[in-house]
Structure formats: structure tokens, C-alpha cells
Amino acid sequence: MSSSEIGATTLFVCVTCRAQVPDAASSDQPRAGARLLSAIEAVPAEQRAGVTVVGVECLSNCNRACTVAVTAPGKWTYVLGALDPDLHAQDVLTFAQLHQRHEAGLPAWRERPEYIRKNTVARVPALATPN
Numbered sequence: 498m499s500s501s502e503i504g505a506t507t508l509f510v511c512v513t514c515r516a517q518v519p520d521a522a523s524s525d526q527p528r529a530g531a532r533l534l535s536a537i538e539a540v541p542a543e544q545r546a547g548v549t550v551v552g553v554e555c556l557s558n559c560n561r562a563c564t565v566a567v568t569a570p571g572k573w574t575y576v577l578g579a580l581d582p583d584l585h586a587q588d589v590l591t592f593a594q595l596h597q598r599h600e601a602g603l604p605a606w607r608e609r610p611e612y613i614r615k616n617t618v619a620r621v622p623a624l625a626t627p628n
């Protein structure tokens with residue numbers, strides 16, 4: 498099965514995450530999670546191919562914000578945390594594309610961006626398909 502025959506991966510981005518170290522000078526700026534979503538959406542479309550990006554509110558990982566979840570039907574789900582909107586948009590997309598290309602949603606450890614390897618909060622297996 499080629500990667501184009503495998504369905505899209507969904508990248509949920511928490512838009513309500515706050516920066517881990519609040520910047521007093523930027524209290525009127527959008528939240529860090531919203532800035533991460535904007536940074537991901539600003540990446541050229543070809544680098545987002547096969548990935549559907551969706552903003553959501555609170556993925557319940559607030560203490561390790563910013564947080565995203567990477568999932569697809571029939572595949573493993575990953576929760577990634579401690580993301581900086583100014584630094585990690587490309588790492589998140591690289592991981593999401595690796596997830597999309599793998600039939601079971603299991604990106605090879607060596608191919609994952611180093612920061613993602615160190616900040617994977619959880620992974621959850623796919624639900625079994627009823628017979």
C-alpha cells in the first residue's frame with residue numbers, strides 16, 4: 498500500500514495552551530497554542546500534504562503545553578507536549594507526515610525529530626475493528 502493510498506492523518510492542535518514561561522510583555526498576544534496552530538498552518542502546503550490540521554480546546558496536557566495529538570482511523574495515536582510555537586511547528590509536521598505514511602501510524606524511532614522523541618507524552622493503540 499502506498500502512502501497516497503493511506504488515509505490522511507489528523508493533527509489536533511490545542512489552541513488554549515498557555516506558554517510554560519509567561520511573557521509579561523505579551524499578555525495581549527494570542528495564547529501559545531493558537532500561535533503554534535498559526536505556525537503550522539504557515540508551513541508550505543506540500544510540507545502539510547496528507548495531514549489535516551484541526552484546532553481544538555484542551556487536550557488535558559496543560560502542564561506540558563503546548564500540546565498536539567496525531568491520529569488516524571486504524572492507527573496509533575500520539576500525544577506530543579512541551580512544544581514551543583516559535584520552534585517546533587516543522588518537527589510536529591514531520592512527525593505527522595511520518596505517521597501518515599506508515600500503515601499502522603508507527604513512525605520509525607530514528608526518523609522522528611529528536612525533540613519529538615524526547616517529548617512524546619503518550620501513545621495509544623488503534624481500536625480493534627469489529628469482525
Ligand code: FES
Binds near residue numbers: 514556
Ligand atoms: S490547555 Fe492545552 S492541553 Fe489543556
